[in-house]
Amino acid sequence: MKAIAINGSPRKNWSTAQLLSSALEGAKAQGAQTELIHLYDLNFKGCISCFNCMKADGSGMWHCALKDDLQPVLDRIMQADALFVGSPVYCGNVTGETRCFLERLAFMNGSYDGPLGPKSGNQIAAAFFFTMNVRAEQAQSAGYPAMFQQNFGLLSSLNGPKEYYLCTNTWQFDDYSKYMNKIFNIDDKRAWRQEQFPKDLQSAYEIGLNLLKR
Numbered sequence: 209m210k211a212i213a214i215n216g217s218p219r220k221n222w223s224t225a226q227l228l229s230s231a232l233e234g235a236k237a238q239g240a241q242t243e244l245i246h247l248y249d250l251n252f253k254g255c256i257s258c259f260n261c262m263k264a265d266g267s268g269m270w271h272c273a274l275k276d277d278l279q280p281v282l283d284r285i286m287q288a289d290a291l292f293v294g295s296p297v298y299c300g301n302v303t304g305e306t307r308c309f310l311e312r313l314a315f316m317n318g319s320y321d322g323p324l325g326p327k328s329g330n331q332i333a334a335a336f337f338f339t340m341n342v343r344a345e346q347a348q349s350a351g352y353p354a355m356f357q358q359n360f361g362l363l364s365s366l367n368g369p370k371e372y373y374l375c376t377n378t379w380q381f382d383d384y385s386k387y388m389n390k391i392f393n394i395d396d397k398r399a400w401r402q403e404q405f406p407k408d409l410q411s412a413y414e415i416g417l418n419l420l421k422r
């Protein structure tokens with residue numbers, strides 16, 4: 209078994225990456241091999257509309273023809289048993305790099321002839337971890353749930369069990385005093401980080417564990 213995690217944050221050791229590492233630990237506990245990929249290490253673009261994956265003879269299905277650093281990653285995902293995607297919310301959506309990744313993944317698994325799905329009927333389990341500054345109630349009033357659903361929905365072509373997780377009120381700076389911080393209640397954020405974030409990590413671990421249960 210193999211589980212691959214895609215970190216859509218530019219930061220390699222912060223909340224998003226830590227959640228993904230926990231999910232991978234859960235997968236490892238089920239005997240899976242694991243791989244963590246940082247999207248910002250890769251040189252790649254979003255979909256360029258070449259339509260190779262949509263060719264009428266089906267010869268381009270399930271493979272993205274765009275030759276860049278993402279191409280072999282997408283090929284490995286198609287062979288995997290689970291995919292964990294993590295992204296911070298940036299300006300009300302996932303990061304640009306995450307979005308470019310999702311365009312490529314969703315299109316090569318899609319078809320204008322109707323629903324497709326992974327090659328050989330593979331069922332790739334999938335989880336999406338969203339991290340954000342706002343609290344859950346602020347995410348709700350800002351209309352984020354529709355955005356979560358839309359991005360998460362792009363994993364539906366993987367045909368496996370799926371879930372998404374919201375990690376809110378994240379700790380953003382090592383030292384808040386070094387940055388403009390008036391809109392934050394730092395004591396509240398610190399307490400949340402100490403009390404809630406370990407629970408978020410545990411939830412991510414359990415998601416990884418459960419999605420790899422075979």
Ligand SMILES: Cc1cc2nc3c(=O)[nH]c(=O)nc-3n(C[C@H](O)[C@H](O)[C@H](O)COP(=O)(O)O)c2cc1C
Binds near residue numbers: 217225296298379
């Ligand atoms: C460019 C930028 C835009 C952001 N926009 C939002 C936003 O719209 N809503 C929000 O809740 N947090 C926003 N944030 C905060 C991040 O989502 C949050 O700090 C996240 O946990 C960062 O993940 P990381 O620590 O793994 O890098 C933004 C941060 C940056 C750098």
